Amino acid sequence: MTTSRENPATRSVDTQPPVAAPAPGTATNVRAATKPRRRRRRGATRAPVSLWLFLLPAVSLFVAFFVIPTIQAFQYSVTNWDGLSADFDYVGVGNFTNLVTNDSIFRKAVVNNLEFMVTVVVLQTLLSLLLALALVKNTRTSVLLRAVFFFPTILSSVSVAFIFSFVYDPTFGLANTLLTRVGLGSWAQPWLGDQTMAIYYIGLIQVWFHAGQMMVIYIAGLQSIPADLYESADVDGVSRWQRFRYITWPMSATATAIVVAYTTIQSFKAFDLIFALTGGGPNNSTEIISTLIYNTAFQNFTFGYAAAQSVIFIFVIGLITWAQRRAIARFQGEV
Amino acid sequence: MPTTPDPRFSRRHLLQLGGVAAVGTGLAACAGPGSTAAPEADASPAPGASAGAASGDINFYHWRAEDQQVLDEIIATFQEANSSVTVTQTIDPSSQYSSTAAQRARTGDIGDALTSFRGAQFEQFVDNDIYRDISDQPYLDLFVPALIEAGARDGVQYAVPYQLVFNMPLVNVDALEAAGVSEIPKDWPAYLAMLEALEGAGYIPIAFPGADLGNAGQYISTMAMNNGPSDDALALVEAGELKATDDWWIQSLTQFQEMSQYFQPNALGTQIDPAIALFAQGQAAILASGSYHVAAARAAGAEFPMDLAPPITTEPGELKYEGVYNATFMLGVNTATEQPEAANAWIGWLAEPENAAVYANGTSQHVTVADVEYENQDLAALQPWVTANTLLAPRFQFNNLDIRDAMENSLIAVSGGDSPEQAAEQAQTVIDEQLSS
Numbered sequence: 207m208t209t210s211r212e213n214p215a216t217r218s219v220d221t222q223p224p225v226a227a228p229a230p231g232t233a234t235n236v237r238a239a240t241k242p243r244r245r246r247r248r249g250a251t252r253a254p255v256s257l258w259l260f261l262l263p264a265v266s267l268f269v270a271f272f273v274i275p276t277i278q279a280f281q282y283s284v285t286n287w288d289g290l291s292a293d294f295d296y297v298g299v300g301n302f303t304n305l306v307t308n309d310s311i312f313r314k315a316v317v318n319n320l321e322f323m324v325t326v327v328v329l330q331t332l333l334s335l336l337l338a339l340a341l342v343k344n345t346r347t348s349v350l351l352r353a354v355f356f357f358p359t360i361l362s363s364v365s366v367a368f369i370f371s372f373v374y375d376p377t378f379g380l381a382n383t384l385l386t387r388v389g390l391g392s393w394a395q396p397w398l399g400d401q402t403m404a405i406y407y408i409g410l411i412q413v414w415f416h417a418g419q420m421m422v423i424y425i426a427g428l429q430s431i432p433a434d435l436y437e438s439a440d441v442d443g444v445s446r447w448q449r450f451r452y453i454t455w456p457m458s459a460t461a462t463a464i465v466v467a468y469t470t471i472q473s474f475k476a477f478d479l480i481f482a483l484t485g486g487g488p489n490n491s492t493e494i495i496s497t498l499i500y501n502t503a504f505q506n507f508t509f510g511y512a513a514a515q516s517v518i519f520i521f522v523i524g525l526i527t528w529a530q531r532r533a534i535a536r537f538q539g540e541v
Numbered sequence: 542m543p544t545t546p547d548p549r550f551s552r553r554h555l556l557q558l559g560g561v562a563a564v565g566t567g568l569a570a571c572a573g574p575g576s577t578a579a580p581e582a583d584a585s586p587a588p589g590a591s592a593g594a595a596s597g598d599i600n601f602y603h604w605r606a607e608d609q610q611v612l613d614e615i616i617a618t619f620q621e622a623n624s625s626v627t628v629t630q631t632i633d634p635s636s637q638y639s640s641t642a643a644q645r646a647r648t649g650d651i652g653d654a655l656t657s658f659r660g661a662q663f664e665q666f667v668d669n670d671i672y673r674d675i676s677d678q679p680y681l682d683l684f685v686p687a688l689i690e691a692g693a694r695d696g697v698q699y700a701v702p703y704q705l706v707f708n709m710p711l712v713n714v715d716a717l718e719a720a721g722v723s724e725i726p727k728d729w730p731a732y733l734a735m736l737e738a739l740e741g742a743g744y745i746p747i748a749f750p751g752a753d754l755g756n757a758g759q760y761i762s763t764m765a766m767n768n769g770p771s772d773d774a775l776a777l778v779e780a781g782e783l784k785a786t787d788d789w790w791i792q793s794l795t796q797f798q799e800m801s802q803y804f805q806p807n808a809l810g811t812q813i814d815p816a817i818a819l820f821a822q823g824q825a826a827i828l829a830s831g832s833y834h835v836a837a838a839r840a841a842g843a844e845f846p847m848d849l850a851p852p853i854t855t856e857p858g859e860l861k862y863e864g865v866y867n868a869t870f871m872l873g874v875n876t877a878t879e880q881p882e883a884a885n886a887w888i889g890w891l892a893e894p895e896n897a898a899v900y901a902n903g904t905s906q907h908v909t910v911a912d913v914e915y916e917n918q919d920l921a922a923l924q925p926w927v928t929a930n931t932l933l934a935p936r937f938q939f940n941n942l943d944i945r946d947a948m949e950n951s952l953i954a955v956s957g958g959d960s961p962e963q964a965a966e967q968a969q970t971v972i973d974e975q976l977s978s
Contacts, residue, residue, distance in 0.1 A: 290643055290669050304978045310970055311943070376807030377815050399752050399809025401957055487754050488809050488957070489950040504640030505942050507665065 279520075282513035289509035301514035311490055312498060312515065316522070318405050319494040323473040323526075325409035330469050331462065333417045338424030339454070352425070356418035363415075367482030370411050374398050398484050401491040408483060408492055412476055420465045427461025428454065463534045467527060474523055495519045596625035597880040599887060602645070602652030603630070604638035605870065607836070611903035619890045626883045636755075647671055649877025654884040657700060659691050659869045660937030672699035672873040673881060680889035688868050688909035691933065702868030703891065703900075705907040707926050708831040708934050709763045709865060711838065712850035716744050716826035725850050728857040729796065735850070736803040739826040746803035748825035750816040751953060756830050758949035762865040762934040763851045764793040769935065776938035778948065781976045785948060785968040794951055794961035796854050801956035804829075809957055817841050831867075832926075835919045836905040847919060849926060864926060867934040868909055947971035 283301055287294035305312050337355055341348040358366065373380045374397035382394040398404045435453050444452070477496035480486065486493035486501065493501075495515065503512035601612070609632060616628045631651045633642065639658065643665055646652035657663045657672075666672045675681070676698040681689070684701055692700035712725070717735070720742040726732040736746040750756045765774055768789045777783040784790075805811065805819060813830065820828035821841035827850060828834065835847060851864040872891065874884040890896055897910035902917040907927060915921050939945035947968040954964035 290647065290665070308974050308978055310974060371812065374810065375812065375815050376810040377805060377819060382807070394807060396751075396807035396810035399807060399811070399957075401809075401954075484752065485754070487950075488752065488953050490946075507643075 279513045279516045282510050283517045285510040286508075287510040288507045289503060290507065294510065297510070301511050302518070304511075305514055305518060311493065314490055315493045315495050315498040318492065319474060322405050322409050322412075322476065322494060323470055325406055326412045326473040327466060327469045329409070330413045330417050330420055331465050333413060334420035334465060335424050335458075337417065337421040338428055341421070342425055342428045352421070355421055358415050359419040361415070363478035364482050366411065366415050367479055371483060374407065398492070399488055401489050404484065404488070404492050408476075408480055411483075412473065412479060415479070416469070416472060420469065423464055424458065424461050427458040431457040459534065463531075466530055466534070470526060470530060471523060474519070495522070597883050598627045598629070599653035599878070599880045599883045600651045601628055601630050601887065602642065602655040603870070604633055604635040604656065606632050606634070608900070608904050611900055614903070615891065615896050615899055618896070619887060622890070623883075623886060626886065628887055643669060643671055646875055647877060649875055649879065652875050653878035653880050654887050655873060655875055657871045657873065658937075659702060659867060659871060661940045661942060663692070663700060663871055664940055666873070667694055667699050670876050673876045674699065675701070675874055675885065675888075678885055678889065680885075680892040683892040683894065683911060684909050685911050691868050692871050692873070700871035700873035701888065701892070702871045702909050704868070704870040705909050705927065706831055706833045706867050706869065707849050707864060707923060707931070708759050708867055709829065709851055710747065710849070711820070711828040711830060711832070711834065712848050713820065713823065713826050714846040714848050716742070716823070716845070720744070720826070725848065727853050727860055727863070729854050730857070732852055733799065736800070740803060744826040745805045745819060745824055747800070747805070747827045747829055748811070748816040748819040749801070749804040749808040749829045749956075750811050750813040751804070751809035751956060752811055753813045754946065754949055754953070756813045757953065758945075759831060759934075759936060760797065760829065760952055761949050762932075762936045764797055764854060764952070765935045766851075766862045766865055766932045767853060767855045767860055768793045772932060772935070773938060775935045775948070778972065779939055779941055779944050785951060785965045785972060786962075791961050791965055793854065794955045794964055796852070797952050798955040798961060800852060804956065809953065832923055833906065839905070839919070846922060848922065862932040863929045864931045865934045866926070866931045867937065941975055943975050944972050
């Protein structure tokens with residue numbers, strides 16, 4: 207185990223004099239016995255004040271561009287600010303009450319967001335795990351294919367939206383053209399114009415977009431599993447499924463936790479993709495919370511109300527992330 | 542072994558968060574809108590100063606990237622005539638302009654002269670003192686008075702609409718002839734007969750950009766122009782005095798659903814550019830858009846003559862209006878500008894008939910300026926619509942865009958298969974929520 211005394215960088219700042227060993231058997235002596243150790247630990251981890259100055263630029267930026275706007279969102283959420291006026295009125299919890307009880311579009315956006323999240327989390331996790339299992343060995347072909355599958359990740363969201371607006375165009379698009387060419391013209395769809403299915407079709411784009419990125423995380427996780435576990439399993443004559451079920455799956459739980467958490471947050475932040483593809487339409491069927499917040503703020507200029515939506519957005523993400531972490535912690539406890 | 546961070550929230554975390562929140566709240570109190578003073582009207586000379594007194598560098602802020610070259614030509618002639626003034630253009634995409642123009646222009650750093658859309662954005666500019674009073678500017682006399690009323694409020698002229706557009710929809714005249722249709726129908730049965738004839742002649746009757754509400758939604762104006770109980774029916778919907786579930790709108794939805802059977806397959810997934818392509822290639826006879834897409838259709842290869850074919854929703858002999866027009870691209874002077882004379886001089890220059898003609902012919906847009914000679918063939922073809930019995934587009938009566946979207950989405954819903962009653966009910970639910978919030 208490494209201690210602070212073994213760290214040469216911290217040893218020089220430990221100026222506490224050595225304390226004589228106390229006589230055993232008394233309460234005073236017991237306190238005296240523990241005190242020097244605590245002092246030494248505090249002294250060992252205390253950094254010179256000047257070192258804190260190195261944090262100042264990053265902390266300043268973080269406070270200016272993250273902490274203050276976040277707190278301002280809470281402040282504005284109880285106002286009727288229009289985003290332009292020099293002043294505003296406080297409306298208490300009126301914005302929140304209206305959102306919860308009197309805003310069917312907001313409720314629709316929340317439901318759409320959850321449908322989108324479930325679609326993306328399930329499909330993206332499965333696909334990236336499958337790709338990782340197929341490409342975990344470091345052969346030339348695997349490395350090449352990893353690069354191919356990772357490629358969409360480096361594209362911008364707007365470029366991806368542009369590509370898929372051509373794929374999904376019902377008249378000239380690739381999807382319906384292919385269906386027609388193979389004799390399945392009756393399966394041609396309006397795709398992003400289908401009010402029931404459009405959110406799922408966008409979910410498929412999101413999976414295509416980011417599965418390669420998640421594959422890399424899984425490959426790192428799979429490659430960290432000790433080979434001797436598999437060798438032992440082979441000696442015991444286990445099947446391929448048993449290898450996956452009892453070794454690969456539980457040992458890649460950390461990677462799964464990262465993939466699921468990242469994908470969840472990503473699916474809530476898919477603003478640019480959805481905004482560029484459908485703008486939330488048709489008939490609000492692809493509206494998610496982030497696109498709704500934008501429209502509320504910059505189309506209707508009700509910034510106070512948009513801030514209230516943002517606050518609820520924060521809590522929804524926080525709640526889902528917390529629930530996921532609990533579920534994963536429980537799952538890891540079981541395995 | 543894989544581990545997961547402890548998800549529990551400790552007391553120490555709570556104290557840290559509380560400290561950050563306290564500091565942040567204090568800082569937030571120092572920022573935000575409460576400390577941002579609105580730009581006050583400067584003490585510059587009163588509007589109406591002659592172009593000869595103008596000087597300085599001014600910026601013209603708008604959203605018409607497609608007009609940039611023509612405007613550059615007009616700027617060149619303006620600068621020749623006013624050697625002490627220079628004009629630069631700042632152009633944002635239209636959707637970005639809708640959302641951020643007020644914020645960007647209010648400081649006066651850009652947009653000494655600037656534009657707005659008719660309706661909600663114009664109202665926003667006036668409400669936030671972004672537009673200067675131009676009531677006494679001599680160039681107002683150069684416009685057709687009725688066409689610049691949209692730029693006035695409470696008797697004060699804040700802006701002048703520059704473009705005159707006809708909203709819905711464009712028709713391929715050759716296709717009409719091929720289908721044996723000799724004139725644009727003036728009643729609903731004849732309109733449906735025209736669509737049937739076009740289909741029979743092998744055309745997709747209507748190319749509908751159902752995935753682009755900004756264009757598809759323009760149909761709301763033509764559906765309401767004759768069915769609405771009054772010319773301001775959509776404003777009354779927003780005021781809560783009329784409802785989406787009223788008979789006149791149910792009838793509009795029913796007729797729109799009937800018309801939607803003549804859209805191209807899967808039309809709700811079609812964006813505006815593929816719809817223009819269908820029209821320009823001669824596959825579709827009608828483009829559900831307006832005169833503002835004539836130039837785009839030409840650029841996409843359309844070589845046939847074009848006209849407008851607004852849906853007339855009444856029985857024979859009962860029509861009130863033949864079509865819809867809009868007066869937009871509203872030119873005004875920024876309250877925060879330090880060069881109001883130069884900005885007014887620039888707008889005055891655009892209002893000169895010979896310069897307006899350069900703009901109109903170069904951009905295939907009619908203008909609201911009087912006595913302009915249109916040499917562009919498309920403009921000449923659509924010239925009869927300038928004097929036709931048309932209604933100022935009701936779509937822009939909405940100031941609450943959630944209510945407008947709800948009404949327009951009811952059109953989308955019925956073309957997707959919902960019943961008119963169901964679609965109207967959904968729209969009214971949103972409207973009621975908006976009105977009660």
